[in-house]
Amino acid sequence: MNFPQLIITVIKRWKIRNDIIILIAEDDEGHFILAKRLLRKAVTNEIMWLRDGQETLDFLRMQGQGPRRDPQRDYLLLLDLRMPKIDGFEVLSQLQKETDLKGIPVIVITTSDYPDNISRCKALSCAGYAIKPLKPDFVDTLEQVAARY
Amino acid sequence: MEKPDKSRADLLADISALQEEVASLKDAICKPHTQSDGFALETLVTRISTDFINTDPGRVDEEIIKALELIGNFVCVDRCYVFMFSQDAATMNNTHEWCRPGVQPQMQRLHHLSTDALPWFSSRIMALKNVVVPRVADLPDAAQAEKTEWQRENIQSLICVPMACRGKVIGFVGFDCVLYQNDWSEQVITVLRIVGDIFANLIDRKQTEEALRKSEETYRTLINHVDLGITLIGTDHRIIMANTAICKMFNKKPEDLIGKKCYEQFEHRSDICSHCPGTKAMAAGVHADVETYGIRDDGSRFPVKIRAFPLFYESGKPRGFIEVVTDITHLKQAERTLEESRRMLQIVLDNIPVRVFWKDRNSVFIGCNQLLARDAGLKSNQDIIGKTDAELIWKEQAELYRADDAKVIESGISKLNYEEPQTGPGGEHRWLRTNKVPMRNFEGRIIGVLGTYEDITDRKTIEQERESLLHALAAKNEEMESIIYITSHDLRSPLVNINGFGTELENSFKKVREFIKDDGMIDKSALPELKMLLEQDIPESLEYIHASADKMEVLLRALLTLSRLGRVELKIAPINMSQLLDEICRSMQYQITESKVRIVINELPDCMGDKGQISQVFTNLLDNAIKYLSPERKGRIRVSGKVLKNRCIYCVADNGIGIVREHQDKVFEIFHRLAPLGTIQGEGIGLTAAQRILARQNGRIWLESEIGKGTKFYIELPAAHHYSH
Numbered sequence: 001m002n003f004p005q006l007i008i009t010v011i012k013r014w015k016i017r018n019d020i021i022i023l024i025a026e027d028d029e030g031h032f033i034l035a036k037r038l039l040r041k042a043v044t045n046e047i048m049w050l051r052d053g054q055e056t057l058d059f060l061r062m063q064g065q066g067p068r069r070d071p072q073r074d075y076l077l078l079l080d081l082r083m084p085k086i087d088g089f090e091v092l093s094q095l096q097k098e099t100d101l102k103g104i105p106v107i108v109i110t111t112s113d114y115p116d117n118i119s120r121c122k123a124l125s126c127a128g129y130a131i132k133p134l135k136p137d138f139v140d141t142l143e144q145v146a147a148r149y
Numbered sequence: 150m151e152k153p154d155k156s157r158a159d160l161l162a163d164i165s166a167l168q169e170e171v172a173s174l175k176d177a178i179c180k181p182h183t184q185s186d187g188f189a190l191e192t193l194v195t196r197i198s199t200d201f202i203n204t205d206p207g208r209v210d211e212e213i214i215k216a217l218e219l220i221g222n223f224v225c226v227d228r229c230y231v232f233m234f235s236q237d238a239a240t241m242n243n244t245h246e247w248c249r250p251g252v253q254p255q256m257q258r259l260h261h262l263s264t265d266a267l268p269w270f271s272s273r274i275m276a277l278k279n280v281v282v283p284r285v286a287d288l289p290d291a292a293q294a295e296k297t298e299w300q301r302e303n304i305q306s307l308i309c310v311p312m313a314c315r316g317k318v319i320g321f322v323g324f325d326c327v328l329y330q331n332d333w334s335e336q337v338i339t340v341l342r343i344v345g346d347i348f349a350n351l352i353d354r355k356q357t358e359e360a361l362r363k364s365e366e367t368y369r370t371l372i373n374h375v376d377l378g379i380t381l382i383g384t385d386h387r388i389i390m391a392n393t394a395i396c397k398m399f400n401k402k403p404e405d406l407i408g409k410k411c412y413e414q415f416e417h418r419s420d421i422c423s424h425c426p427g428t429k430a431m432a433a434g435v436h437a438d439v440e441t442y443g444i445r446d447d448g449s450r451f452p453v454k455i456r457a458f459p460l461f462y463e464s465g466k467p468r469g470f471i472e473v474v475t476d477i478t479h480l481k482q483a484e485r486t487l488e489e490s491r492r493m494l495q496i497v498l499d500n501i502p503v504r505v506f507w508k509d510r511n512s513v514f515i516g517c518n519q520l521l522a523r524d525a526g527l528k529s530n531q532d533i534i535g536k537t538d539a540e541l542i543w544k545e546q547a548e549l550y551r552a553d554d555a556k557v558i559e560s561g562i563s564k565l566n567y568e569e570p571q572t573g574p575g576g577e578h579r580w581l582r583t584n585k586v587p588m589r590n591f592e593g594r595i596i597g598v599l600g601t602y603e604d605i606t607d608r609k610t611i612e613q614e615r616e617s618l619l620h621a622l623a624a625k626n627e628e629m630e631s632i633i634y635i636t637s638h639d640l641r642s643p644l645v646n647i648n649g650f651g652t653e654l655e656n657s658f659k660k661v662r663e664f665i666k667d668d669g670m671i672d673k674s675a676l677p678e679l680k681m682l683l684e685q686d687i688p689e690s691l692e693y694i695h696a697s698a699d700k701m702e703v704l705l706r707a708l709l710t711l712s713r714l715g716r717v718e719l720k721i722a723p724i725n726m727s728q729l730l731d732e733i734c735r736s737m738q739y740q741i742t743e744s745k746v747r748i749v750i751n752e753l754p755d756c757m758g759d760k761g762q763i764s765q766v767f768t769n770l771l772d773n774a775i776k777y778l779s780p781e782r783k784g785r786i787r788v789s790g791k792v793l794k795n796r797c798i799y800c801v802a803d804n805g806i807g808i809v810r811e812h813q814d815k816v817f818e819i820f821h822r823l824a825p826l827g828t829i830q831g832e833g834i835g836l837t838a839a840q841r842i843l844a845r846q847n848g849r850i851w852l853e854s855e856i857g858k859g860t861k862f863y864i865e866l867p868a869a870h871h872y873s874h
């Protein structure tokens with residue numbers, strides 16, 4: 001896993017494959033709306049909202065009452081750390097344990113820039129890390145991660 | 150000019166006359182005395198014995214030789230001699246000799262002869278028999294050795310008489326004839342025998358006196374060289390003898406003391422001392438001891454120890470006593486110094502704020518100081534001697550102490566500065582800081598263990614209190630920190646929204662402005678987008694901004710409430726819990742009816758607490774229970790309580806959705822909510838507040854829960870007074 005150090009100022013905005021579904025795991029609606037709006041300006045990919053850790057795992061594991069992952073499609077997960085019931089760390093570590101899930105790139109988005117948290121996420125193989133509120137350059141991060149797909 | 154005027158006949162006559170003269174001369178010289186000379190013999194003997202009686206022992210040898218000469222001449226012998234046997238009679242020594250002039254002296258030669266060399270002779274002498282040999286040549290074969298020896302000495306005839314003293318043969322006196330043979334007459338033999346006896350006596354006397362003199366000298370030397378004062382005192386208490394030491398003690402000369410009264414000289418008294426050991430000894434017949442003071446002429450006193458030995462005549466009558474006097478000045482001083490230092494040691498031991506004890510190799514106490522005796526509840530530190538730890542009030546620790554003692558004694562290594570427990574006089578638990586070192590005697594052998602300890606119970610108690618205070622402080626700090634941490638995060642969330650939507654608002658207005666042309670007109674094509682902006686985006690942004698600000702307000706208010714909980718003054722009083730719960734239910738009537746929940750309140754015991762705050766706690770719990778009801782079944786909440794060991798334990802039980810195990814600890818965390826925002830109302834401080842409140846009132850809260858079944862919250866508080874039993 002490479003953590004992006006340089007942000008490349010890119011004019012081209014259509015680098016990311018537009019068939020990848022972007023999942024946003026976020027318990028605060030306001031945060032979700034902001035993220036969605038930001039992304040909408042840059043990409044046309046489908047965006048899905050998962051409201052907490054439990055819903056996220058259920059979706060990815062294709063279990064539970066709500067929507068389920070489509071095995072035929074590719075996904076990219078934007079993951080908030082502070083969520084009730086099951087938090088972001090827990091979700092990350094669970095994903096690592098499942099062979100068909102650990103390939104899904106995860107970018108952690110959170111209010112905290114606490115170094116311990118960052119290194120913890122790195123240890124759990126997250127593909128990227130961004131601080132809320134998301135700035136426009138977040139899209140570059142997104143594109144870089146997606147590019148490795 | 151010789152002319153042969155005498156005739157041959159005359160010459161012959163002269164010759165025969167000469168011969169006759171010679172013969173008579175010879176007779177006169179050599180013939181033994183006849184009976185008529187018996188009187189003269191007796192006179193001789195008498196004279197010799199008289200002379201000898203008065204002889205000074207120093208002149209005995211002279212006198213013997215003189216006597217030998219007298220007898221020799223009288224009896225007409227050629228040689229007279231005295232021989233002495235050695236102590237074991239194995240050798241004989243020629244000690245005195247008189248020879249007629251012209252006769253060869255033999256004494257030089259006759260020293261340390263072996264008596265076995267002349268066995269025939271020696272055996273006869275030893276048997277107190279006279280040896281009379283008229284003719285040496287006629288000696289029997291048994292006396293071959295003697296014959297050989299005497300003929301060598303040219304002896305023709307001899308006589309030897311034994312010298313005996315007190316039945317023991319000490320030697321013999323002998324008379325030799327060299328020139329002719331002698332038929333020794335009875336008279337002569339008798340006289341010689343008597344003389345022999347006289348000599349024997351004399352020699353014996355001389356020897357005895359010599360021995361006595363030597364013995365006396367030995368004793369005198371001894372007495373005058375010892376360090377003890379020795380004095381011989383008579384029954385009249387006059388000093389008979391005083392040795393060098395006692396003279397030195399009293400600074401006197403022997404002549405100052407001898408003949409004087411002992412009580413005057415030694416103690417400057419005018420009469421016999423009442424404590425006189427001599428008097429006691431003579432009365433009792435055994436030695437007597439006394440300690441008193443000697444007084445010198447200059448008035449100085451010194452302590453003495455006197456042992457008096459009585460002396461008795463053969464009749465049993467006392468004849469005096471010997472005093473052995475020791476100057477014990479130094480001894481007394483040493484005793485005093487020892488006593489001083491012993492006392493000093495005891496003072497030190499009893500005053501230092503440390504317990505000191507010492508035990509032998511078997512951990513039996515041989516001493517201790519006052520402090521330790523007090524610890525052990527004993528009246529005096531003497532009472533501990535002979536006891537072991539198992540017999541004292543700290544017998545619980547006896548094994549432990551004994552093991553430590555043994556280790557120190559075995560290894561010879563001190564155990565220093567370690568802590569150990571001790572049961573005190575009231576049965577309380579005390580802590581000690583102890584040292585144990587091995588005790589060695591002068592030879593370096595370990596004879597026991599010496600220990601000291603300080604009572605550090607108070608210090609330890611303080612330490613322990615400090616520990617727990619520090620812990621409490623640390624816990625409090627942690628709680629504070631986590632509250633701050635959690636709060637700052639929880640506040641960030643709405644800020645992100647305010648920031649984010651603020652920017653969105655900015656963008657929206659930018660776009661609106663772009664649509665308004667310079668002339669104030671708007672393009673028709675832009676209308677749909679403009680509409681969306683004005684009717685959707687902008688209001689939405691504003692809504693989120695307001696909601697977030699409100700959220701922050703709520704959070705901050707909750708925080709304030711929580712912090713106030715710590716500062717508000719508590720009014721502790723007995724609380725009628727049944728009444729309280731009724732009040733709470735009435736105030737929550739609306740929620741209860743709305744949620745269609747059934748609440749059952751059992752009979753509740755009264756507790757001690759602040760009514761307002763306890764009310765908050767139960768309100769929170771009921772609130773939560775109602776909020777987290779299960780949609781699958783009819784909600785039931787039961788409130789019950791019981792008393793256990795003067796504590797009240799209440800239970801708020803519901804059949805709601807329950808709490809998963811991983812979250813059960815977290816529920817008390819500030820702002821923690823089990824459901825995402827928006828689904829269930831509440832700032833999430835209820836349980837944190839409850840925990841705070843109860844901690845302040847000496848109570849606690851905990852839960853039991855099973856996911857899908859329900860939750861039980863337990864509250865513990867001190868029971869109201871009238872319940873404690």
